[in-house]
Amino acid sequence: MAEFGLQTREVNGVVIMDTDGYLNNIAGEKIAEVCDEKLEEDKTKFLLNLENTKVVNSIGVSILIEIIEKLQTVDGQLGYYNLVPIVEKTFNIMGLTKYSSVFPSEEDGLEAFSG
């Protein structure tokens, strides 16, 4: 029941966010905030490491759709890795996987985004 945690780091110009906890509305807004900040710094590639997010809700995930919309205006990209099955299934149901990518690992995400 700890607060949602978010660690941000950068690898080869890609912004990686390691999340920790329930991705609800508050958590989604935290992620969006970091994206906004990084977009101001002209970063356009974002990876979410969702290893420690075993639970999400549709309000939290809807905020990721907002992020995707913003990224489209700057030709940016959003990706995820280390998803538990129910999170991946939810992303599929909501169609996020049409406009953002699920990667098997951080390595794969970085490789795909470095080009």
Next chain:
Amino acid sequence: MAEFGLQTREVNGVVIMDTDGYLNNIAGEKIAEVCDEKLEEDKTKFLLNLENTKVVNSIGVSILIEIIEKLQTVDGQLGYYNLVPIVEKTFNIMGLTKYSSVFPSEEDGLEAFSG
């Protein structure tokens, strides 16, 4: 909500058990079983790594008292490390800490038991 997990290893003749999950009656019995097996092999020093046991109940902990009783007959020792505060508090309330030891780390436990 996974089943209680128990990994057993040996370091310098000390049996170390890494627990994972709720220490209830079933979990306590699993630990007691391993202790019985190892006692048959003349092992008398046991350390429980409780890092991944954030919740216990008094039935589970009572089984540790049974283990302490058995160990007394063979001059054996039981110790614990990586306790979350509520587990340590419960061990104190129940008086376990009078006949078994809470160590700050595995190293400390091993050092105390090697002699």
Next chain:
Amino acid sequence: MPDTRKPTVDLSIPVIPDMELAATKTAEVVAKHMELGEEATAEISMALIEACLNAFEHSKTDEKNIYIHFVIDDETLTIKVEDKGIGFESEEVEIPDIDQKLKGQRKRGWGLQIIKELMDSVEWESSEAGTTVTMTKTKS
């Protein structure tokens, strides 16, 4: 009259942040007991979160609790989530689509769809006195 041989679990919860997680923990314990499997358990939890959020949001007051009722049968878990809110017509709710959501203002509106996709059956009963959603999951 309820069949007393079927175990039931009842929760009455107020609108408190993350209170839906109390419901999902309950669902997890029940699902484990029924041996529904990890995948089904996660699906039930996700559907329940969405049903709770809808009940919280649409009951439109902090003072009224919502009710969650689990009925455990041999093969089937039935979950009802009940609120005393204003009600709605579930058939009139538009099916969300990512392309439209990306263009539109409102990104939300996914709860009903998620519940329908994840549960074996789902039904909304609604009036001005409130809404009850009944969902089931059967052992596969």
Next chain:
Amino acid sequence: MPDTRKPTVDLSIPVIPDMELAATKTAEVVAKHMELGEEATAEISMALIEACLNAFEHSKTDEKNIYIHFVIDDETLTIKVEDKGIGFESEEVEIPDIDQKLKGQRKRGWGLQIIKELMDSVEWESSEAGTTVTMTKTKS
């Protein structure tokens, strides 16, 4: 009549293995909302586990549910755990002692002691129709 301004949470749970964890999760959400702090939250959860186990064990039937009732006040969380079991006299229960337990046959008998140590106040009301334990924790 209950004070409707105080939020309440109610659970009715059957005897299912680990069902007490549904109660502790609920307690955690409530305690977090009340900002009781991590230590108090863990203490409440532990006391609640013990109260639930007692109610489960002593209601002596699989068919009867136990009831858990949380009342959220500004500074104080009150939790009642109620069973329809055979009842007992809490004053007559011996205070456990590790030295005696080590010598004796029965290693158990720690629940009441743990609850008393961890909560700010605790009270048992019991008759042949059942037992209600009422425990409180106040913000420190």
